[in-house]
Amino acid sequence: MGYATSQQLARYYELYQNIDVTFTKEVIKTIGLIPQQVFVKALGGQWPCVINSSSLTGAKIIAGNKSGIYEKIQQGTVSVSLRFSFLNAEKNEPLTFFVSSKVVGVTQYAGSPDLVLISITFTQRAPDDLIEKLGSLLEANINSAKRREERITLTPDALRKLGILQKETLIFIQGIPRRCILRDVSFSGAKVIMVGIAHFLQDKDVVLRIDLDEPRVAVGIKGKIVRTENVENRKDLVALAISYIEPEVPMAYKMHINNYLTQQRKTQLTESDDELAHKASPGAQTGPSGAQTGPSGAATEQEPPAAQNDAPESRITE
Numbered sequence: 001m002g003y004a005t006s007q008q009l010a011r012y013y014e015l016y017q018n019i020d021v022t023f024t025k026e027v028i029k030t031i032g033l034i035p036q037q038v039f040v041k042a043l044g045g046q047w048p049c050v051i052n053s054s055s056l057t058g059a060k061i062i063a064g065n066k067s068g069i070y071e072k073i074q075q076g077t078v079s080v081s082l083r084f085s086f087l088n089a090e091k092n093e094p095l096t097f098f099v100s101s102k103v104v105g106v107t108q109y110a111g112s113p114d115l116v117l118i119s120i121t122f123t124q125r126a127p128d129d130l131i132e133k134l135g136s137l138l139e140a141n142i143n144s145a146k147r148r149e150e151r152i153t154l155t156p157d158a159l160r161k162l163g164i165l166q167k168e169t170l171i172f173i174q175g176i177p178r179r180c181i182l183r184d185v186s187f188s189g190a191k192v193i194m195v196g197i198a199h200f201l202q203d204k205d206v207v208l209r210i211d212l213d214e215p216r217v218a219v220g221i222k223g224k225i226v227r228t229e230n231v232e233n234r235k236d237l238v239a240l241a242i243s244y245i246e247p248e249v250p251m252a253y254k255m256h257i258n259n260y261l262t263q264q265r266k267t268q269l270t271e272s273d274d275e276l277a278h279k280a281s282p283g284a285q286t287g288p289s290g291a292q293t294g295p296s297g298a299a300t301e302q303e304p305p306a307a308q309n310d311a312p313e314s315r316i317t318e
Contacts, residue, residue, distance in 0.1 A: 004132045012135025013126070017056040021134055030251040031133045032215070034094055037085035040118075041098065042072045046083065049118075052109075056131055058101070058121040062109050065116050070106075073118070078103045080120060084130060089215060100124045137251070140258035144249070147261060148188040162260045165211040171240075172207040172220075180240075182210070187257050189223065189243045198228035198238045208242060212256055219250040 004012070021027060028035060039046040040061060047069045050062040059082060063069050069080070081098040088095040105119035152158055154167055164182070171180045171192055180194035190208055207220045227241035 004128070004136070009128055009131050009135070012131050012139070013056055016135050016138045017126075019138055020053045020055045020060075021137060022053045023051045026251050027137065030255060031137060032087035032089075034085040034087060037083070037094060037096065039083040040069050041081040041083060042069055042077050042079065045069075045072075049082075051082075051084075052117060054130075054134065056122075056126045056134060058104075058119070061118050061120065062115055063118060065114055069118070070116055073103055073106060079123075082120060086129070086133065087215075095129060097127050097129065099126060099130070136255065136258070139262070140251070140254040143258050143261065144187040144246075144254045148246075149186060150261060151184045151186045151191075152257070152260060153184045154182050158260070161263060163213040163256050165213055165216075169211065170209045171242075172209070173201065173204050173225075174206075183239065185210075185257065187249070187254060188246060189226075189241065190221075191239060191241050193231060193237055193239050195236055196238045196240075198230070201225055201238065201240060202228055206242060210253065212252060215252075217252055219253050221250065221253060222248050 023033065027033075033051070035050065036048075038049060038051055040049045040063070041047075045068055047063065047067050049067075049069065052060040052062050054060075061082065080101050080103060082101050083096060083098050085094045085096045100123045101120040102123050103118060104121050107117050107119075109115035109117040152162065154162075154164070159165075159167065162185075164185075167182045169180060169182060169192075170177045171194065172178075178194055178196070180192040183191040183193055185191075192208070202225060204225050205222070206225060207222050209218055209220055211218050221244055223242040223244040225240050226243045229239040229241070231237040231239055
């Protein structure tokens, strides 16, 4: 973490500060929370607790009714501090911090006679690390609906920025693993190339494996083959369009897609601003054809980008 700009953090806080994130097993794994190192502190003591949910302005924690914190609350204590602890990929030690809070309510948890749900409100602005973790998670969830159809062609540069380790992967078709190559991905689906006959693959249920980096994890995404296409000059290969079962798309995958799309948008805006600034500068002139000219007025041409020699089909073997 620690890569978000102050502008991003301010945006996250403004947009998402009051949205509760339920700490499911998947969310805990995605944000790197260490549940065993979460505590609530009051009057010099601290006790383990479970974070049920959190926003950027408060949280709900679960504790036993025989816990010291519950006893303190019953005695009138309302000032507490919640200790968060996260895995830190850059260091061997966890990222930990306390958030000063105030108890605003206590109820029985899920009808259990032994557990209580303690609602707390943060009395200080949430730390930047918490804003970044929860903000990026919420943004990815929202963008997975808003930008679900934006497809990303998997060039070497896109692979690196996405944090996808390799194009070569496995697709499980009705439980049977088959080798394939990723061609593009989105929030809602993917396209792969594999050896096969289109007629026998249409409408089949699949699980697509994608190996992600930072953190390194292999995710399996459930979906269905909704379209097949021929591969030019390769009768033995078929391109498969896969539509994901969206409620089951792993959060880690959404985060990687969202980080890439957000980064690309920032790059495009920066390039657009630079271009406008260049056109507005007195030294920027254009010749009759629209080509940029140098100081002497002679038009100069930009070299076209080199063509990419990408022939992944040759690497598929059955």
